[in-house]
Amino acid sequence: MATKSRIKTEARPTSTVEQYIKVIFSQQERAEGEIVGMKQLADAMAVTPGTATSMVKHLSARALVDYTPRKGVLLTATGRKLAVTMIRRHRLIETFLEQVLGYDWTEVHEDAEALEHAVSERFIERIDTYLEYPQTDPHGDPIPDSSGAIERRLSVPLDRCSEGDQVTVVRIGDEDPEFLILMKEHMLTPGEVFLVTEINPTAGTLSVCHIESKALFTLGLAAGARILVAPIH
Amino acid sequence: MATKSRIKTEARPTSTVEQYIKVIFSQQERAEGEIVGMKQLADAMAVTPGTATSMVKHLSARALVDYTPRKGVLLTATGRKLAVTMIRRHRLIETFLEQVLGYDWTEVHEDAEALEHAVSERFIERIDTYLEYPQTDPHGDPIPDSSGAIERRLSVPLDRCSEGDQVTVVRIGDEDPEFLILMKEHMLTPGEVFLVTEINPTAGTLSVCHIESKALFTLGLAAGARILVAPIH
DNA sequence: ACTAAGACTTTGACGCATCAAAACATATAA
């Protein structure tokens, strides 16, 4: 595809590489720095384990990951830097789609996913300026700054709170529109304040009460794990 | 690359296919519906003729072009529709980059080229709305509406004017930033009014005078062919 | 300690988009 003028086009990773790196990063996050196995990675990328293995070798050759055969991968410093760049892109694009183009919070993810592999650095810097350097995206996730620094938010999954806790919603995972729509219906959006009224490990449910509207809502513990909150002291 | 959930993802053409179709369309335009040869196409796509041949067979199998071996290709109705869709995307994106993100007229093309293959239809409709349905892009090219209708502008290449003609600049081809920067320096931008002061076929030059500033500018006839103007009666 | 279950790797294949180089066709000029 027409990459004309051979004046040293400084190679950007393919979008596949970018995607793997992002996924490895989030797996690593989710598991607190644990090494990421091939099955896990393959599942997250929706490919077969063999594909994951060969791709990981490739990433390893590019010095983006450390690969220990039969164990798994960890990002190198370079890989981590790329991951953070991608996350910055993704979150800025999501914010832009919501704030400027009027996308709904629940439909922003898919388009951002496609755009993040196509936009130039110039584009990203322009929207960052346009939005006046936003701190978080529509889901409440922090946006790394252009040097790659991420503001670490202290927050806990909703299912690890105790009955009687009063909490502010910090973030809600951004993958599944269905889930997001449901959460939105019950006002579970970043910034809203709730009281944890019941945790029932036997039934596998937890209930919260929206302070402002007094509305009650019960959800599964697994769903609760996808919602991060900050306790109010 | 993770095209999960096999629920009939209605296949969008690859970006390569989109690119070929766009190029065939513009070659056809430029030559008033003449059949497009493989050399011509290969040059425009910056690939070898063999690549163009095999790609064209593929396009033909997808019913996007009519291919006559050893003669060339022409777009089918389907191909034309896709081409117009791509042109709409490209021009809306260019307009958006200029109007909203503050890109300069001269730097808009490259990013638009990358984005047009990544954006969703939703994205395009949102920016169209946001921009309030612009008629032309920053280069003065008409933007097809969502049904695919293009407003035909009557205009002639600057090099086909006569001495003494007074003209308004309608459009300036958008590929080459170098060229655009030079034109901009001399106020040759859409909407500006000029007087054609001299046409010299022997020297291969033409001179124009910017009405407002009285500035004179001489350029080659080939360059003149890239500038479309509307004569003022 | 042995074995079965899972995780992991290898191998061979495929589709897309490309290239180089060889073979072929056509048009024009001599």
Next chain:
DNA sequence: TTATATGTTTTGATGCGTCAAAGTCTTAGT
């Protein structure tokens, strides 16, 4: 009409990203 130049097609190869299936290693369970 023949020769040459130019454009076109074919062929065989490559890199990327993928799969299926076969083979290998590791780990737990008894």
